[in-house]
Amino acid sequence: MSVIFSAESAGLMYPDGTQALIDTSVKVAAGEFVSIVGPSGCGKSTLLRMASGLIAQTTGTITRTGTVQFVFQDSTLLPWRTVRKNVALNLELQKIDQRIINERTSVALALVGLTDSADKLPRQLSGGMKMRTSLARSLVCEPDLYLFDEPFAALDEFSRERLNLELRNMLSTRNAGSLFVTHSIAEAVFLSHRVLVMSPRPGSIVKEFVIPFGNDRDQNLRYTSEFAQVSGEIAQTLRELTP
Ligand SMILES: Nc1ncnc2c1ncn2[C@@H]1O[C@H](COP(=O)(O)OP(=O)(O)O)[C@@H](O)[C@H]1O
Numbered sequence: 690m691s692v693i694f695s696a697e698s699a700g701l702m703y704p705d706g707t708q709a710l711i712d713t714s715v716k717v718a719a720g721e722f723v724s725i726v727g728p729s730g731c732g733k734s735t736l737l738r739m740a741s742g743l744i745a746q747t748t749g750t751i752t753r754t755g756t757v758q759f760v761f762q763d764s765t766l767l768p769w770r771t772v773r774k775n776v777a778l779n780l781e782l783q784k785i786d787q788r789i790i791n792e793r794t795s796v797a798l799a800l801v802g803l804t805d806s807a808d809k810l811p812r813q814l815s816g817g818m819k820m821r822t823s824l825a826r827s828l829v830c831e832p833d834l835y836l837f838d839e840p841f842a843a844l845d846e847f848s849r850e851r852l853n854l855e856l857r858n859m860l861s862t863r864n865a866g867s868l869f870v871t872h873s874i875a876e877a878v879f880l881s882h883r884v885l886v887m888s889p890r891p892g893s894i895v896k897e898f899v900i901p902f903g904n905d906r907d908q909n910l911r912y913t914s915e916f917a918q919v920s921g922e923i924a925q926t927l928r929e930l931t932p
């Protein structure tokens with residue numbers, strides 16, 4: 690499998706002297722979904738910013754191939770644009786042919802179940818629909834690497850579980866790699882091929898869990914004993930890290 694992002698013994702010290710990351714090694718291959726869990730302030734968002742190239746590591750090596758797309762919790766939709774026009778925004782900025790924009794936008798809207806709401810304005814949407822619009826907007830870009838910073842943290846559990854499933858369906862049709870930060874162990878296990886646990890600051894990866902489920906997953910998986918088993922092990926690791 691081709692590696693699209695790799696950090697090798699990367700460290701990051703902010704200009705004020707805060708050592709956010711130390712000796713951090715992470716690899717993401719094409720088509721792979723990797724989640725990161727860890728205590729607040731351990732450097733998860735810093736790691737994503739470093740992975741995107743927004744900030745540079747101060748030690749170690751970062752390698753990245755292809756394009757990157759950030760997905761944040763704050764969906765920051767343009768209030769005067771319809772759902773469809775918000776989803777199409779990034780493509781319009783790239784000056785892509787209008788026919789292709791329409792096609793890719795329609796596919797993305799269908800995947801997140803917003804075809805019927807395409808002409809609504811953001812203020813007419815629920816929180817979950819806003820997040821789905823934001824996801825669709827990132828999806829049309831077809832990047833090589835997605836960086837997710839707790840995108841579903843503000844949603845209720847039911848919407849979140851639905852979006853987890855939709856996200857899996859969306860990504861299954863392409864070969865992008867994903868680095869996904871979350872506080873929800875269940876979400877990490879449900880979505881991922883691997884879950885990485887970070888130590889408190891200065892953050893580094895202290896444990897890797899390879900998730901033993903295939904690509905064909907549905908909501909029932911969450912209620913199996915295997916799911917509880919691996920979730921329990923990750924929770925235990927996190928508890929041992931935080932005094
Ligand atoms: N621009 C900055 N300058 C200095 N320190 C920062 C900056 N951004 C974040 N930090 C610090 O770096 C540490 C890691 O932050 P962050 O990556 O946001 O953690 P997380 O996302 O895991 O909660 C925290 O102690 C935070 O206060």
Ligand SMILES: [Mg+2]
Pocket residue numbers: 733734735
């Ligand atoms: Mg953060």
